[in-house]
Amino acid sequence: MSASPRLSFLAIPILAVMTGNAALSLDMYLPAFPAIASDLGVAESAVQQTMATFLLGFAIGQMIYGPLSDSLGRRRVILLGLTLYGFVSIFCALSGDISDLTTYRLIQGLAGASGSVLGRAVIRDVYQGPDLTKALSLLMLVLTAAPMAAPLIGALVLDLWDWRAIFWTLSAYACLWSVLILIFVPETLSPDKRVTLNPSFLFSAFKQVLTHRKAMGYTLSASLGFAGMFAYISATPFIYMTIFGVSPSGYALFFAANIVSMAGFSALNRRVAHKYPLPRLMTFIIWVLIVSASILLLNVTFGFGGVWGLAVPLFFFVGCLSPMAANGISGTLEPFGQFAGTASSLFGLFQFGLGSVAGFTVSLLNDGTAMPMAYTILACAVLSFSIFKFSQR
Numbered sequence: 001m002s003a004s005p006r007l008s009f010l011a012i013p014i015l016a017v018m019t020g021n022a023a024l025s026l027d028m029y030l031p032a033f034p035a036i037a038s039d040l041g042v043a044e045s046a047v048q049q050t051m052a053t054f055l056l057g058f059a060i061g062q063m064i065y066g067p068l069s070d071s072l073g074r075r076r077v078i079l080l081g082l083t084l085y086g087f088v089s090i091f092c093a094l095s096g097d098i099s100d101l102t103t104y105r106l107i108q109g110l111a112g113a114s115g116s117v118l119g120r121a122v123i124r125d126v127y128q129g130p131d132l133t134k135a136l137s138l139l140m141l142v143l144t145a146a147p148m149a150a151p152l153i154g155a156l157v158l159d160l161w162d163w164r165a166i167f168w169t170l171s172a173y174a175c176l177w178s179v180l181i182l183i184f185v186p187e188t189l190s191p192d193k194r195v196t197l198n199p200s201f202l203f204s205a206f207k208q209v210l211t212h213r214k215a216m217g218y219t220l221s222a223s224l225g226f227a228g229m230f231a232y233i234s235a236t237p238f239i240y241m242t243i244f245g246v247s248p249s250g251y252a253l254f255f256a257a258n259i260v261s262m263a264g265f266s267a268l269n270r271r272v273a274h275k276y277p278l279p280r281l282m283t284f285i286i287w288v289l290i291v292s293a294s295i296l297l298l299n300v301t302f303g304f305g306g307v308w309g310l311a312v313p314l315f316f317f318v319g320c321l322s323p324m325a326a327n328g329i330s331g332t333l334e335p336f337g338q339f340a341g342t343a344s345s346l347f348g349l350f351q352f353g354l355g356s357v358a359g360f361t362v363s364l365l366n367d368g369t370a371m372p373m374a375y376t377i378l379a380c381a382v383l384s385f386s387i388f389k390f391s392q393r
Contacts, residue, residue, distance in 0.1 A: 010184050012123075018078070018177055019119030021085065021112035022058055022352065025170060026051060026233055027150035027255065031248035032163035033237040039163065042098045044242070045363045048234050050098070050105045052359035055230060057109025058116070059353035065114045066121065066345025067202050071194055074118050074125070075187045079178055081114020086174030093167035113348065115177075120344045124333045125188035151252035158248055205342045215332045215343070217391020221282065221384040222328025223350040225289055228380035229321050230355035232314060234362045235373035243370070244307040254311055261319025269323030278331055279392055285324045286388060289381040292316040297374040310370060317377065325351075354380075 017024075029036070037047045061081075069077040088108045095101035157165045209215060240246040240254060269281065292313040299309030332347045358376055365372035 014180050014184050015119040015122055018115040018181065021115040024150050024173065025054060025108060025112055028154035028170065029163065029166045030151050030233065030237045030255070031155040031252055032158050032166060034241055035158060035163045040098045040101070044238050045366045046098050048359065048363035048366070050102050051234050052356050052363060053102050054105040054109040055352045055356035055359055057106040058113045059349050059356055061110040061113025062117050062345045062348030062352065065117045066342045067205070069118055069121060069189070070342055073187050073189050073194065074122050075181065075185065078114055078118045078181055081111055082174045082178045082181070085111035086171045089167045089171035089174065093164045093171070117344045117348050120329055120333065122185065122188045124344070151255045155248045155252040206346065209343045209346050212335055213391050215335055217388050218282070218328045218331030219347050219350050221286065221388035222324050223354045224380045224384035224387065225321050225324045226351050227354040227358040228289070228293065228377040229318055231358040231362045231373050231376040231380070232318065234359040235370065239310065239370050239373065240307065246307065257311070258315055258318040261315050262322035265319045266322040266326065269326060278327055282324070282327050282331070282388060285320045285327070286381065286385045288320045289317055290385060293378040293381040297378050300370045300374040
């Protein structure tokens with residue numbers, strides 16, 4: 001069942017790419033990790049921390065844009081965030097040392113969070129029930145194009161110019177997407193549904209979401225799955241390119257294969273959304289995460305399969321995360337029509353906050369092997385299962 005106003009055919013793909021601000025901001029510069037470390041004269045772990053600080057800013061930003069959009073409307077807040085994102089991307093490109101880049105990445109994360117929060121909130125304004133799950137699955141399906149293309153674009157830019165040009169490209173993206181939002185995406189939150197920014201009211205809204213056990217079960221279990229993905233994103237550039245000698249273009253292809261897996265699982269999830277209850281779908285996905293993470297750790301521990309010993313289990317682990325996010329978001333947002341922005345904010349806060357913790361953990365435990373990544377991914381999968389089962393009691 002859908003509500004007015006309806007979204008045009010192009011609106012969901014546009015929202016999907018906008019929601020993928022994090023994927024674009026992270027994945028485009030992954031092939032440039034070794035080049036950044038060499039150019040700025042720093043260790044690999046220092047470059048990994050620029051990713052973790054971006055995720056930290058992205059997590060904090062979630063708490064700003066959701067309540068702000070619940071009060072002012074979605075569209076103007078989206079445009080504000082995209083404008084700031086475009087300007088800060090320029091400063092990232094002009095960074096003279098790793099300290100500057102780390103600081104600007106934090107601010108870029110704060111700005112880029114607007115797209116992630118508000119794309120989901122716009123969908124919730126228009127859809128509900130099984131249609132919400134299907135729409136979010138379509139959003140996630142289209143969204144997979146961004147992280148699949150991003151490392152390939154990043155590798156191409158790196159071949160033609162240098163790592164700084166990647167951030168100039170992100171600034172141009174922000175300009176283009178602002179224009180597309182103006183043309184194709186209407187305001188979906190009517191004035192009569194907007195809420196006050198009064199601190200006591202905001203506290204009440206956040207409390208309603210945080211104390212809803214099942215909604216928070218979906219939020220935390222999906223967020224822990226994504227924390228495993230951020231451990232993968234943080235570690236694999238150096239694992240593939242430094243340990244196994246894979247070229248930047250080759251790494252981008254390995255990365256793209258995982259995104260193809262995400263697209264396939266998303267399409268399957270969309271087809272079965274009406275056939276199986278949401279808790280059953282979520283439980284199945286988490287079991288796939290645990291099995292694939294266990295195989296990954298065994299392969300890394302005993303050296304089975306070389307680079308393919310990592311690539312194959314990661315194909316299944318990462319592939320399940322797109323439908324996991326769609327189902328997790330659906331389970332989180334469904335109880336909260338009026339507070340969709342606030343609920344989406346909290347989902348993003350935990351998703352990227354835990355992702356930042358996972359990224360920092362991998363960088364701090366970096367020992368030149370794939371072991372820290374493998375242990376972190378398995379821990380995230382097991383915690384996700386435990387929390388979800390507890391929340392469903």
